[in-house]
Amino acid sequence: MTDSDTRRPATLAAQSLESIDPASGGVVPAIQPSTTFVRDRDYEPLVDGRIYARDQAPTPEHAEGLLARLEGGKDAMLFASGMAAATAVVQALRPGDHIVAQDVMYWTLRAWMISFCADWGIGLDLVDGTKDGAFEAAIKPGQTKLVWVETPANPTWDIIDIAAVAKVTHAAGAKLVVDSTVVTPVLSQPLALGADIVFHSATKYLNGHSDVLAGALVTAEDDPFWARIKDNRLNIGGVLGTFEAWLLLRGMRTLYLRVERCCSNAMAIACHFDGHPAIDAVLYPGLESHPRHAVARHQMPGGFGGMLSLRVKGGREAALRCVANLRCFQRATSLGGVESLVEHRASVEGPDSPIPDDMLRLSVGIEDIDDLIADLESALA
Template sequence: MANDETRPESIAAQALGWIDQTTRAINPPIHMSSTFLRDADNQYSSGRVYIRDQNPAFDQAEAVITALEGGHETLLFASGMAAATAVFQGLRPGDHVLAPHVMYWSLRNWLLGFATSWGLEVELIDMTDPSSVAAALRPGQTKLVWVETPANPLWTITDIAATAELAHGVGALLAVDSTAATPVLTRPLELGADLVMHSATKYLNGHSDLTAGTVTTRAENEHWQRVRAVRAQNGGTLGSFESWLLLRGLRTLYLRVRAASTSAQLIAEYFYGHPLVAEVLYPGLASAHGHEIASRQMHDGYGGMLSIRTAGGEAAAIATAATTTLWKRATSLGGVESLIEHRASVEGPGSPVPADLLRLSVGIEHVDDLITDLEHALTVAHNGIELRV
């Protein structure tokens, strides 16, 4: 179905127009077999030996994501963490890597704990400042620069094109965690990145009913071959039903992300300057640090994620989250339901997240209902604190 003129919305909605040739079904079958028959001459003409990394259920979802990202190949993993860590496991002991101070907390902990024990030299820097990147790069030793933009949960912006140029100048690869942006809003490979990763648990699936991760490469190279081997040998892959669910979610990706982005922009603007909110963190605000860069590298909106810092401090933030009814108190993001979370409580000691911060994942509910619910919760929390004082 897809050709050079097919728009990404159509590619996603029809999943590349694939039709089952046996049954003429529009939706793919779910292949459950764990093993595949050898030919009489002991070969595998089907190209499949074992389900761990050759599951037919992977094919269509990987092909759709590759097309949406404009890449060479995509690999599915059992989670976003499995996908992200495979990129680092494709490196060699002694390699130097750069990652941002502000990033997904679990990956940050993994880098500082596990990756360093395996011989990687990990350095965390301010990835939003090109001069900091340039100063930290080591020619011949830095092999990977990891960027997350917008970066969870402060939603800071990194200039992908500028960072790619710096990384390539010393022979390093640039990998971008684009979970919050999705290919709807940003296509990192077109901006010079070598790899783009998603926690597909979030927006790519969009229904909060599976864990999955993806990595897409711009080109075939030695590092990508090692990432592919990591997946096959570590076994961090999806099951057949989860692969089917991911493909199902991808079909509505553009509708969901655009709806969430539109609502997030309206919510950010409403609470900007609100007397019960100390700060709104959202790259779509003209006052946001990195807004100009975001406007260049993001299209069709600035994403469905934002954070607010409550005027009443940590107590008000926790009380607000406890009082909302439409916003659900839960970890994760990118689903059709709106979620609220006191992020510092989740990340614990050592987190760079301010104690008064609430992370908001905007779903597809009516935006007026979301604003009313959040404003009511802020008011109740503020009044409660005043009464206690």
């Protein structure tokens, strides 16, 4: 494959860039599990400068190359988990630096940021990303080095205008990281909208089969900040194993088909239960009633995602009763797999959670939509 390759993203994903194994002719990408690589008689690396798998391993590099192409980035790195990827970015900052992030985002990362920044002398401001000008007001020129955006925001599915935030971020000389886990490169291209780095919990849609823990970063530029993140991965050791990278690569081969079906099913559920007598609100950016539907339509031209939340009439008790009665939706944490999941997020996050206790988060899978709707209807009855 060359830079002149004109194949479209769905084709690149299905074919894993170039999946034919030159040694055997197999159509499935080969897996190379070796952790170390030989040198020649002059003690130089024999192949592609490879010495050790922690920083150079063929199978992870194959998956990284595919993801970089799908996101339109210069380079990509895989990590042992989404948290390993996210923390590598924050740990590339220095004491005295400042971060701006939104107050509604992945709960575990938010909690870790608060603790880590306090311990390491990094400033952190959490803002209401739904308010116009919130990011600009919190940015401190000369001190803010990183702005972290998650859109749609888990689990309320608020939409952040990436291009608008990128403009004020770059004006202050900071980097913009966009958590695009829910969106995937199928639905949006944050780098094209001005983001500097795209983050994925690759455990979710990129893998898509609920059987791999992985994280990923894709950069617009191979610059000194990216080099510091790369050093963090190498020295701390949060790399993705070869077998996990191979499974991730396998998952990405069906990414476009899976995401298309998840989006279709989620939209059908959102439309069906919008205005339902047992539901107070449906939170889904694909609905025209969503306060930032127009922004979502612009920056997510591929679709509105497979995630939505329902606010159940009757509060916590009614929401948990609905969860207990579901049969097709599995009661489990995580998202982005082929199976549909339901989560009472307030219970997971605990007493300090800002999430309403009447809210159910749905990760909509690829099952028959009539079965999913009937399951929800029965559980709400």
